[in-house]
Amino acid sequence: MNGSSYDIYVLRIGHRPFRDKRVTTHVALVARAFGAKGIFIDFKDNAVASSIRRVCKLWGGEFKVEFVEDPYAFAKNWKLNKGEIIHLTMYGLNLPSVIEVLKSSPKDKLVIIGSEKVPSKYYKISDWNIAIGNQPHSEVAALAILLYELKDKWIYTGIFKDAMMKIIPCRKGKKIVRLN
Ligand code: SAM
Numbered sequence: 001m002n003g004s005s006y007d008i009y010v011l012r013i014g015h016r017p018f019r020d021k022r023v024t025t026h027v028a029l030v031a032r033a034f035g036a037k038g039i040f041i042d043f044k045d046n047a048v049a050s051s052i053r054r055v056c057k058l059w060g061g062e063f064k065v066e067f068v069e070d071p072y073a074f075a076k077n078w079k080l081n082k083g084e085i086i087h088l089t090m091y092g093l094n095l096p097s098v099i100e101v102l103k104s105s106p107k108d109k110l111v112i113i114g115s116e117k118v119p120s121k122y123y124k125i126s127d128w129n130i131a132i133g134n135q136p137h138s139e140v141a142a143l144a145i146l147l148y149e150l151k152d153k154w155i156y157t158g159i160f161k162d163a164m165m166k167i168i169p170c171r172k173g174k175k176i177v178r179l180n
Helices: 017-033 046-059 071-081 099-104 120-125 139-150
Strands: 008-012 038-041 064-067 083-094 108-113 128-131 165-167 176-178
Touching: 008 017, 008 071, 008 139, 017 038, 017 046, 017 139, 046 064, 071 083, 071 108, 071 120, 083 120, 083 139, 099 139, 108 139
Parallel strands: 008 038, 008 108, 038 064, 083 108, 083 128
Antiparallel strands: 165 176
8 A cells, every 4th residue: 555645743752952952853854854744842942943944945845843742642632633653662563564554544643752761651542662673773763764664665756845956866976956
């Protein structure tokens, strides 16, 4: 089944403004580039928001960046009214064993990722606790692989509307054209 029948959003929990600025920015950039529609962050960090908005202005596409005061209430509301929840954790089921089930559900998906220890209530509220291998690594890597699979490699073909710049892929050097 084609992964584009549902929309995917990311909920970043445990963002610590000084420590996590760069990682959360990378999470958001990966989310956008790999086809998610937006990110919700549990701490108001204007530096993260403005760097994502700058990227969107230059490279196009609509990507939502919002801050949520109570991420657990947000997740509960998502589950009641919007769709299903996938929590990325090294303790979950390995992705290959469930990817076809995840893709066969047309429901929109909220992907929860942590930064430090994730409270157990998120493990319980999630429809799926999913691992990208049962070893600790990174939320950036885990999110990229999940989106790559759920969105059918959209990263290679996705089009971002109203971009100001476009890259002409080349073997050597850099080629960029200005579109507007
Ligand atoms: N020990 C922490 C925990 O309680 O999960 C690991 C924190 S890790 C630095 C930050 C985030 O990366 C986790 O909350 C999870 O979302 C993601 N992550 C790390 N390893 C993962 C894996 N093997 N599979 C899926 N997600 C992973």
